Amino acid sequence: MWKDLAVYIIRCSGPGTRVVEVGAGRFLYVSDYIRKHSKVDLVLTDIKPSHGGIVCDDITSPRMDLYRGASVIYSIRPPGEIHSPLMRVANAVGARLIIKPLTGEDIVTERKMKLVNYGRTYFYEYLPQATADRSP
Numbered sequence: 001m002w003k004d005l006a007v008y009i010i011r012c013s014g015p016g017t018r019v020v021e022v023g024a025g026r027f028l029y030v031s032d033y034i035r036k037h038s039k040v041d042l043v044l045t046d047i048k049p050s051h052g053g054i055v056c057d058d059i060t061s062p063r064m065d066l067y068r069g070a071s072v073i074y075s076i077r078p079p080g081e082i083h084s085p086l087m088r089v090a091n092a093v094g095a096r097l098i099i100k101p102l103t104g105e106d107i108v109t110e111r112k113m114k115l116v117n118y119g120r121t122y123f124y125e126y127l128p129q130a131t132a133d134r135s136p
Contacts, residue, residue, distance in 0.1 A: 004119030005100060006033035009072055012096055015039040017071040020095075022059050022086060023078050026050045030076060043070075059085045067093045074098035083108045087126060097126040 009030070013019050017040055021031055024044035034042055043066055045057040057063050059082050067073060073095045075086055083099060087109045090097035099107060100123040107113050113124035 001119075001121040002029045003033060004121040005076075005098075005123060006030045006037070008116075008118045008121075008123075009074060009098065010034060010038045010040070013038065013040045013071045016041060018043065018067075018069045019072045019074070020045060020067055020070045022057075022073060022075040023047075023082070024050070024054045027076060030074075040071075059089060062089050064089075064092065067095065069093070070095040072096045072098060074100070076100045077102050077105075080105070080108045084110060087111060087113075090126060091128050094128050096128075099124045 009019060019034065019040045020043045022045050024031060024046045031042060031044055034040060044054040045066060046054050047058045049056050055066060057066055067089050070093055073086065073090050078086065078099060086097055086099065099113065101107060107124050111126060113126045116123055116125050
């Protein structure tokens, strides 16, 4: 399941493009797979970084320089209160937004997100118009 999510993110990103994980926490399988199998510029953020490879950032009051130029912003099991801030940042920078919720959790955003079934996983995806024009 996690490998499928990582593969999808890689397919949506070209070499050298920026990909940002929000709320990286301690679960690093997806980001480790992306780093090992692609050449994207991967940035991990969290409000309370668990190690030095994660940048401290609060998505509700984001440091926009971390997100500018991102092709994908993704978050794994984020709490509902950051769904809308994730979408606002993705809209502001024109990035594809991917949210992998906890099983049975609703997505709480201003705009509808599309449910995507990919391999053995599912997630919700939002494409700002500029990103939708360059969909894989």
